[in-house]
């Protein structure tokens with residue numbers, strides 16, 4: 001039995017989890033760790049801003065959707081990856097893995113362009 005762990009449940013992490021689950025035999029385990037409980041379709045944010053969609057229209061709860069697919073969900077922040085021991089450390093405990101996919105997204109550097117950032 002192999003354990004595939006994916007950190008992040010957004011546009012990168014969820015398709016990775018679905019693909020892994022569809023590709024692998026049932027004896028293998030797929031686990032998603034996310035610090036947020038709901039998926040939020042980021043590219044539709046502008047529609048919310050202009051009132052064409054509500055926040056609810058572009059979000060859903062992750063846990064029930066993954067449960068239906070037979071994918072384990074851990075709602076926690078991945079505080080640390082321990083590559084020596086093949087485990088992800090969270091406040092809810094350690095999650096062991098054989099294969100790890102890190103889909104935690106970009107860290108945007110708004111400050112790189114003067115005037116671009118949220119604080120101007």
Ligand SMILES: Cc1cc2nc3c(=O)[nH]c(=O)nc-3n(C[C@H](O)[C@H](O)[C@H](O)COP(=O)(O)OP(=O)(O)OC[C@H]3O[C@@H](n4cnc5c(N)ncnc54)[C@H](O)[C@@H]3O)c2cc1C
Pocket residue numbers: 007008009010011012013033034035036042043044045046076077078079103104105106
């Ligand atoms: C307004 C807007 C419009 C866009 N339009 C398009 C488009 O039309 N087409 C397109 O291809 N792209 C578009 N993008 C870009 C697209 O949204 C991003 O490329 C995409 O969201 C990146 O997905 P990701 O899963 O890599 O990262 P993210 O969406 O950033 O998701 C990372 C997830 O990991 C979680 N996470 C982070 N750290 C941890 C941790 N330590 N432990 C547990 N969880 C963690 C985060 O909470 C988050 O849920 C748009 C972006 C914006 C802002």
